Amino acid sequence: MNTNDLRIFEAVALHSSFTRAAEAMFTVQSNVTARIRSLEEEFGTSLFERNAKKVALTPAGEVLMQYAKEITHLLDEAKREVKNIDVLTGSLKIGCIETTMALRVPTILHDFGAAYPHVELEFKSAMRPELVQDVLDYKLDAAFVSGPISISGLTQEIIHEEQLVILAHRKAASLSSELSRHAIPKIVVFDQGCVFRERLESLLSAKGIVQYRPIVVNSIEGIINFVEAGLGISILPEQIVSSYYAAREIKTFPLSKSLGTMTTVLISRSNRRSSKLMQVFIDMYKNQSKHSNVEQSI
Structure with missing residues (x-):
C-alpha cells in the first residue's frame, strides 16, 4: 500500500464510481480497479459493495475512510511545514x-x-x-x-466568554410585559441548531411558556429589523448590539448568569x-x- 492507493480509495468513495474516480485522479479505470483490489487483498476484506447502479463503502470501508482522511491530511500538512519551514x-x-x-x-x-x-x-x-x-x-x-x-x-x-441579552422593541416596558402582550408570544430566531435560539427557548420554558411562535430569519440584520418592528423578541450577544445597533429602535434586557453567559x-x-x-x-x-x-x- 502507498499513499496514492489511499487517495484513489477516497476518490472512489467520493464519486461512488470507479470510472469517475479514474477521471478525477487522471488515470485509467483499470488502474483504479487494480489498486482497490490490492487494498482489499492487503486488508483481507471487501471495501466496496459493487452493483450495477452504484459503488458504496462497506462497514470495513467506512472504518478505513476515517484513517485515510487522517493520513492524507497529515501528509499534506507535513509537506507544507517541511517545505516552508x-x-x-x-x-x-x-x-x-x-x-x-x-x-x-x-x-x-x-x-x-x-x-x-x-x-x-x-x-x-x-x-x-x-x-x-x-x-x-x-x-x-x-x-x-x-x-x-x-x-x-x-x-x-x-x-x-460573552454576555447575551434579550432584545425587544424600544417601547417595551419590561420583558414580562412583552411576553404577556400576546396570548402566544413571538420570537425572532435563527433556524434549529442555533445556540441563541436554544437559550431563548430555555428562558421561555423556565417561565412556563410552552406555546410561542418562532419567526425564522437567516441574518443578524433580519433579527434586528423584525425586533425593531415589534414583531417579537430575540437574543444576541450584547457586544453585537452595542457595537453595531446601538442607534436602532430596540431595547435590551439582561439575562441570568446561567442563561446569559x-x-x-x-x-x-x-x-x-x-x-x-x-x-x-x-x-x-x-x-x-x-x-x-x-x-x-x-
Whole structure:
C-alpha cells in the first residue's frame, strides 16, 4: 500500500464510481480497479459493495475512510511545514457561527492577511451541528462554537466568554410585559441548531411558556429589523448590539448568569497535533478578542 492507493480509495468513495474516480485522479479505470483490489487483498476484506447502479463503502470501508482522511491530511500538512519551514504558509479553513462571523472575522482576516500574506484563511458560517460534523470530517481545520463540547474525537480550547441579552422593541416596558402582550408570544430566531435560539427557548420554558411562535430569519440584520418592528423578541450577544445597533429602535434586557453567559471554544480533531500555523492564528484571535473587550469597557 502507498499513499496514492489511499487517495484513489477516497476518490472512489467520493464519486461512488470507479470510472469517475479514474477521471478525477487522471488515470485509467483499470488502474483504479487494480489498486482497490490490492487494498482489499492487503486488508483481507471487501471495501466496496459493487452493483450495477452504484459503488458504496462497506462497514470495513467506512472504518478505513476515517484513517485515510487522517493520513492524507497529515501528509499534506507535513509537506507544507517541511517545505516552508522558514515562512508561514499554507491554508486554514475555520468555521464559526453567524455572530462570530460578523463581530470577529473581518478584523482577523485583515490583520492576519497583512501579517502572513502567504497564508490562505477561509471562513465558513453555519450552525453548530454542521460545524462540528465538518471538523470531524476534515472539511474544516477548526471551528468556533458555543461550549462546552463533549464529543469523541474532538478537543476544545476556551477562547472567550460573552454576555447575551434579550432584545425587544424600544417601547417595551419590561420583558414580562412583552411576553404577556400576546396570548402566544413571538420570537425572532435563527433556524434549529442555533445556540441563541436554544437559550431563548430555555428562558421561555423556565417561565412556563410552552406555546410561542418562532419567526425564522437567516441574518443578524433580519433579527434586528423584525425586533425593531415589534414583531417579537430575540437574543444576541450584547457586544453585537452595542457595537453595531446601538442607534436602532430596540431595547435590551439582561439575562441570568446561567442563561446569559456563552463560552466560545475552538474545536479541532483530537488526533491532530496543533500546527504552527494554527497556533499563530489562535494567538492572534485571542489578542484581538482581548483588545476588543478592553475597548468595550472604556
